[in-house]
Amino acid sequence: MTVTTQRSDRSTETYSIEAAIETDRLRKVYRTGFWLDRKVESLKECTLQVYQGETFGLLGLNGAGKTTLLKTLLGIVKPTGGKGFLLGKPLGDRSTKQKIGYLPENPYFYDFLTGWELLEYTAGLFEIPKSIQKHRIPALLDLVGLARSAAQKKQLRQYSKGMVQRVGMAQALINDPELVFLDEPMSGLDPLGRKQMREIIISLGDAGKTVFFNSHVLTEVEQICNRVGILAQGELICCGTLGELLTNDDKYYYVSGRGGNREVLDRWMKNITYHDDVWSGQMQGEPQEFMATLQLLDAELLSLRQGRASLEEFFMEQMELRGIRSSS
Numbered sequence: 001m002t003v004t005t006q007r008s009d010r011s012t013e014t015y016s017i018e019a020a021i022e023t024d025r026l027r028k029v030y031r032t033g034f035w036l037d038r039k040v041e042s043l044k045e046c047t048l049q050v051y052q053g054e055t056f057g058l059l060g061l062n063g064a065g066k067t068t069l070l071k072t073l074l075g076i077v078k079p080t081g082g083k084g085f086l087l088g089k090p091l092g093d094r095s096t097k098q099k100i101g102y103l104p105e106n107p108y109f110y111d112f113l114t115g116w117e118l119l120e121y122t123a124g125l126f127e128i129p130k131s132i133q134k135h136r137i138p139a140l141l142d143l144v145g146l147a148r149s150a151a152q153k154k155q156l157r158q159y160s161k162g163m164v165q166r167v168g169m170a171q172a173l174i175n176d177p178e179l180v181f182l183d184e185p186m187s188g189l190d191p192l193g194r195k196q197m198r199e200i201i202i203s204l205g206d207a208g209k210t211v212f213f214n215s216h217v218l219t220e221v222e223q224i225c226n227r228v229g230i231l232a233q234g235e236l237i238c239c240g241t242l243g244e245l246l247t248n249d250d251k252y253y254y255v256s257g258r259g260g261n262r263e264v265l266d267r268w269m270k271n272i273t274y275h276d277d278v279w280s281g282q283m284q285g286e287p288q289e290f291m292a293t294l295q296l297l298d299a300e301l302l303s304l305r306q307g308r309a310s311l312e313e314f315f316m317e318q319m320e321l322r323g324i325r326s327s328s
């Protein structure tokens with residue numbers, strides 16, 4: 001069975017309904033402190049399906065539990081409770097590892113190796129024959145935008161953060177994985193690097209791979225993903241396609257302006273943010289009345305738009321609804 005979803009640019013995507021990732025009340029409680037007597041519940045009974053061929057984005061503030069969930073799925077962290085399956089096999093199953101790629105958060109590799117040597121080393125772990133490595137390594141370097149000269153001559157300790165991220169992406173793809181886990185793939189990349197990373201992730205989706213990634217960059221997620229989930233303080237608070245979550249809601253107006261009185265603006269608007277004297281947020285009310293108020297306040301209206309929220313606006317609203325103001 002197949003389902004068709006719509007991306008934010010209105011193009012459609014068809015994928016099979018088989019779950020590539022499935023969890024049932026997956027939990028992780030870390031024990032910390034000198035006597036291991038303090039408990040941190042980093043993942044609370046998480047039940048989730050990610051379907052084959054989907055690009056799934058997991059969002060959340062710092063400390064929300066994104067890396068914990070990803071590492072638990074990969075079998076790096078042992079769950080405290082619940083269960084999960086990758087490609088139909090229980091978490092931690094050795095045979096599944098051949099089909100998985102992983103880009104860790106803040107990757108750290110043996111830094112006396114060159115990028116090329118790292119890729120040869122990773123290829124060796126997957127027992128990829130030299131004859132295939134010879135073509136695959138340069139192709140991956142081109143894909144991630146890392147110069148071959150740098151990959152062959154420079155040791156990893158001489159790489160910039162963005163170069164490490166690029167070689168990290170190449171090693172995650174060395175085994176031509178079916179299922180790819182990326183923990184903050186945009187981290188450390190300049191605007192061009194982020195665009196390239198976005199294109200790589202889209203091309204993985206186009207090639208039928210399942211991609212699961214953690215990110216803070218909501219605008220990127222909105223452009224790339226079929227479905228998203230939001231974690232807050234270890235709890236999966238919502239999960240769905242962009243179409244399902246960002247419903248066209250005509251009762252909201254997204255407005256921005258300059259000047260006025262903060263106390264009055266705060267009463268009119270939700271999720272209002274200020275940058276010096278420029279503000280923006282969500283207004284739920286009569287536009288005429290709102291504009292009359294702005295006139296009284298001697299404030300200037302810069303934009304007013306009705307309808308669908310952006311993923312960022314939706315995310316902020318979810319945090320506000322739960323009274324979450326900063327990372328845990």
Ligand SMILES: Nc1ncnc2c1ncn2[C@@H]1O[C@H](COP(=O)(O)OP(=O)(O)OP(=O)(O)O)[C@@H](O)[C@H]1O
Pocket residue numbers: 030031032040041042060061062063064065066067068069105328
């Ligand atoms: N090994 C560990 N031991 C104890 N606590 C941990 C450990 N790893 C993570 N935690 C705690 O679990 C919670 C979730 O951390 P996690 O790294 O999963 O968050 P995250 O959403 O990936 O954050 P970020 O966006 O900053 O990467 C935090 O409170 C963190 O302090």
Ligand SMILES: [Mg+2]
Pocket residue numbers: 066067068105183214
């Ligand atoms: Mg993390």
